Amino acid sequence: MKKLSAIKVVLCCSLGLFSSFYNLAQSNFPSHPIKYVVPFPAGGATDNVARPVAAEIARSTGWNVIIENKPGAGGNIGAEYVGKSNPDGYTWLMASVGTHGINLPLYTQGTNKLPYDPIKDFIPITLVAELPNVLVLNPVFAEKNKINTVKDLIAYAKANPGKINMASSGSGTSIHMAGELFKSMTKTYMVHLPYRGSPPALTDLIGGNTDIMFDNLPSCINFIKAGKLKALAVTSAKRSPIFPDLPTIAEAADLPGYEATSWFGIVIPAKTPPELAAKISEVVIKAVRSPAVREQLSSIGAEPSGMPSDQFAEYIKKEIAKWTKAVKDSGAKVD
Numbered sequence: 197m198k199k200l201s202a203i204k205v206v207l208c209c210s211l212g213l214f215s216s217f218y219n220l221a222q223s224n225f226p227s228h229p230i231k232y233v234v235p236f237p238a239g240g241a242t243d244n245v246a247r248p249v250a251a252e253i254a255r256s257t258g259w260n261v262i263i264e265n266k267p268g269a270g271g272n273i274g275a276e277y278v279g280k281s282n283p284d285g286y287t288w289l290m291a292s293v294g295t296h297g298i299n300l301p302l303y304t305q306g307t308n309k310l311p312y313d314p315i316k317d318f319i320p321i322t323l324v325a326e327l328p329n330v331l332v333l334n335p336v337f338a339e340k341n342k343i344n345t346v347k348d349l350i351a352y353a354k355a356n357p358g359k360i361n362m363a364s365s366g367s368g369t370s371i372h373m374a375g376e377l378f379k380s381m382t383k384t385y386m387v388h389l390p391y392r393g394s395p396p397a398l399t400d401l402i403g404g405n406t407d408i409m410f411d412n413l414p415s416c417i418n419f420i421k422a423g424k425l426k427a428l429a430v431t432s433a434k435r436s437p438i439f440p441d442l443p444t445i446a447e448a449a450d451l452p453g454y455e456a457t458s459w460f461g462i463v464i465p466a467k468t469p470p471e472l473a474a475k476i477s478e479v480v481i482k483a484v485r486s487p488a489v490r491e492q493l494s495s496i497g498a499e500p501s502g503m504p505s506d507q508f509a510e511y512i513k514k515e516i517a518k519w520t521k522a523v524k525d526s527g528a529k530v531d
Contacts, residue, residue, distance in 0.1 A: 235274025241412030
């Protein structure tokens with residue numbers, strides 16, 4: 197009995213010592229830079245939404261949040277990296293409608309099977325912002341083929357099946373799926389050309405190597421204003437305040453029900469201690485809701501959010517259900 201009591205005492209002391217070390221680690225968090233992974237290239241919409249949040253956190257708390265771009269496979273490379281990272285609070289992911297909505301039903305076979313679980317492998321922190329995509333064309337292509345409206349594009353696509361090259365930021369992204377949904381609802385066929393993010397896709401679109409793209413609005417605003425891209429419509433259910441004269445695809449093409457918006461939110465690895473996850477949530481949500489971040493996001497056509505973690509978790513589940521149906525209905529595949 198004495199030996200057993202001694203073991204209990206040692207065990208209790210060990211647990212108490214561990215708890216003390218744990219509490220000390222939490223109180224000192226972060227003691228080194230936080231890696232904020234953006235699973236798409238610098239300069240794209242995901243990157244543009246992530247940076248104001250990182251800057252505000254650094255300004256308001258002094259935390260050193262470093263953005264690291266890990267593009268590829270429609271965001272899967274960066275998402276897998278974060279999902280399998282040490283759950284110590286030092287690795288965050290800027291999740292998107294692609295990584296945490298579209299990709300689960302899209303990547304289902306063999307080597308293309310999704311290498312992470314968007315629900316089980318992450319703790320949702322907050323939805324940062326939502327934004328529309330915009331249907332843009334190479335101006336020379338549009339002028340040559342007399343395409344000035346969405347209906348003109350549909351007519352040309354039906355008369356020339358397979359002759360339009362549709363660029364995207366990668367298979368499974370909202371840019372890709374906005375196009376697939378458009379093809380499905382208009383019964384047209386366009387060749388999908390996936391890139392490793394919006395910037396290289398836009399470079400080829402502006403250069404005339406591709407014809408059209410359903411790009412995230414922040415990535416192409418300046419190109420539209422400069423006349424380097426011809427915008428026909430936005431993919432959201434309502435018009436964007438950035439380009440109020442641009443119709444929605446639903447109204448421009450008489451396609452009721454057409455809607456394909458993008459969203460971006462922060463998630464961290466599952467098994468991160470609840471107290472630490474709560475601390476991160478508090479700081480991140482405060483930053484997203486700050487006037488500075490809201491102003492910057494609104495200026496690029498995004499609608500800021502900052503919803504609580506539990507609501508964001510439900511939001512992700514609904515998005516997966518929505519896009520599972522969309523992928524099935526459109527017959528979209530990974531190229």
